[in-house]
Amino acid sequence: MFRTRSLVAGAALATVLASLGVPASASASPGASQRLVHKVGTGSYRVTGTGSGLPASLATEIRRDAGPDEGFAASTAAPAGAHRSLAPERRAPGARKGAASTAGTVHTNPRLLRSFDGLNHRDQRTANNGNQFSLEPPDQGLCVGNGHVVEAVNDAFRVFNPDGTAQTGVVDLNTFFGYPPTINRTTGVFGPELTDPSCLYDPTTRHFFLVVLTLESTEDGELTGDNHLDIAVAPDPTGTWDIYRLDVTDDGSNGTPVHPHCPCIGDYPHIGVDANGFYLTTNEYSFFGTEYNSAQVYAFSKRALARGDADVLVTQLDTTAADQGLNGFTIWPAQSPSTRDYETGQNGTAYFLSSNAAEEATGTQDYVSTSIVTWSLTNTRSLDRARPDVRLQDTRVGVRRYSLPPLSNQKPGSVPLAACLNDDPCATFLLGAPDPFKPEVESPLDSNDTRMQQVTYTDGKLYGALDTAVTVGGATKAGIGWYIVRPQTQHGVLRAGLVTQGQLGLAGNNLTYPAIGVNAAGHGVMSFTLAGDGYFPSAAYSAFDGRTGAGAIYLAKAGVGPQDGFTGYKAFNNPPRPRWGDYGATAVDGTNIWVAAEYIAQTCTLAEYEATPFGSCGGTRTALGNWATRISLIQP
Secondary structure (H helix, E strand, O other), rough: OOOOOOEEOOOOHHHHHHHHHHOOOOOEOOOEEEEEEEEEEEEOOOOOOOOOOOOHHHHOOOOOOOOOOOOOOOOOOOOOOOOOOOOOOOOOOOOOOOOOOOOOOOOOOOOOOEEEEEEHHHHHHHHHHOOOOOOOOOOOOEEEEEEEEEEEOOOOEEEOOOOOEEEEOOEHHHHOOOOOOOOOOOOOOOOOOOEEEEEEEEOOOOOOEEEEEEEOOOOOEEEEEEEEEEEEEOOOOOOEEEEEEEEEEOEOHHHOEEOOOEEEEEEEEEEEOOOEEEEEEEEEEOOOOOOOOEEEEEEEEEHHHHHHOOOEEEEEEOOOOOEOOOOOOOEEEEOOOOOHOOEEEHHHHHHEEOOOOHHHHHOOOOOOOEEEEEEEEOOOOHOOOOOOOOOOEEEEEEEEEOOOOOOEEEOOOHHHHHHHOOOOOHHHHHOOOOOOOOOOOOOOOOOOOOOOOOOOEEEEEEEEEEEEEEEOOOEEEEEEEEEEEEEEEEOOOOEEEEEEEEEEEEEEEEEEEEEEEEEEOOOOEEEEEEEOOOOOOOEEEEEEEEOEEEEEEEEEEEOOOOOOOOOOOOOOOOOOOOOOOOEEEEEEEEEEEEEEEEEOOOOOOOHHHHHHOOOOOOOOOOOOOOOOEEEEEEEO
16 A cells, blocks of 8 residues: 655765865766855845836747746747646546535635735736836745745745735846846847745744746747756845856756756746755756756755855756656745754655646546655755765555546626637737737636645644645536645555545636645635636635634635736637646645735726826736736634
């Protein structure tokens, strides 16, 4: 029942690195390597001007080199883009009746202590004097500590006070990380493409960690294949951050190992910590091809990063064939609400969860599984030494069947971008010609695939959730599968048992992109987007208990209109892929839980859309997008 595989990073290489003080890479054992990562500079909030947000030519309005996977216009360029997925266009291969519980009606909750709007599409598009692209989805980074609420999205950053007032203005991520603009609208020169932001506050070092994936570009906008993870570390998010750069091409460049089909892209990076380490995981795809390799796990000493050491040793573990012969996929590192919740056994243990229904893991398009995977990285205390020697194991946990969710329908409403595309004069003003694919219609939303989402470890238990098809109210809808797992190591072997599980749905509606946060007392919140027959895309959440799991559904903020963004329309991607979410976020602050989710905060008519300034609807959106984010504080 419990089958494990281990990958051990040997100590000999670290000895050589420590003695030479230079980058190196070697295979300590199959799938494991070590090298030095260098501090490359500093980053900080810097005041920049605000652009008009008026649409320019499509050549400088939508980045056309990354393909539709990241919400950029389709092109004939190489299919390299962040958030790669092999998920097929067909959806919902079927869910068994009775597979989900309905939460009944949606309620308001007096335990919602505070809720305010975070960054939106207009904020990010007009940042840095408007030298930004229109893009979808935002991807939600959220971290909270020491009186700071930090939000990072594609492609902007801001720090708030806990009452929702701003500690900083909006800064684009390129400026924050010290890069030239992603597009200079005066010269037409392209800069690097930054995406997939994630952040956390570490209660041990009392430092914030912010990570983005950076794709290098030529001045005319062609991606070069070079890509790296930028890691920013700071005790005060309004001050100066140290920046480290981790090459993830895995083609032998900069000390990386040599993997098949590379240069590769380190997609969908996510982060976690235990008592000793800082952990980054990625999904590794061929940059210029269609192949998927496996999930990669990167382990650092978090104290070395917090100290600002010039060079920090990283141990990289490749999960090829690790899950009973299958490749790891979206292995999400756990976060813990307090220093008391770390696992200190086995000389320090970090935990991770993943799912294994996706094509990346199975090699098939079935997108169905009856297990999830628990991972442990042991001997993490050695990460603080000159010779780290950690061991990665995994074991499957049997769960209720989960499968690829269908697209999420939206409540019908005003979609002025679609209406503009259907009107030849308006479409010509926007596109330079009438829309050849009209009529455009209100689009559904992407419901993610079956990958694991944010993971929490507290009181000896792991909490995680994923998107799945559910049958509720007699129909197949997008819903949530959630899991509580108890891992333990006996005689050096990882075992894990299912404490409880469930599937959550709401008749006539869809629940997508869950993120669970649990405090040290075992009380928590599961945040998600609610959309469907009865709701425009809304920020919602469920009470979540460490013993019984998900409970009633509550609204943090109801959406006021449909998503009306360019990825949902054939004029920009044919067939369209209406991007949403990618991931939400939670952050524990004492006993309370902060949550952040994407929703729609505005609505307007075509006449309001066409009024001066065009496409802004009175400064509430941009011509090509209208997503927003909502940040809420909840007492579980």
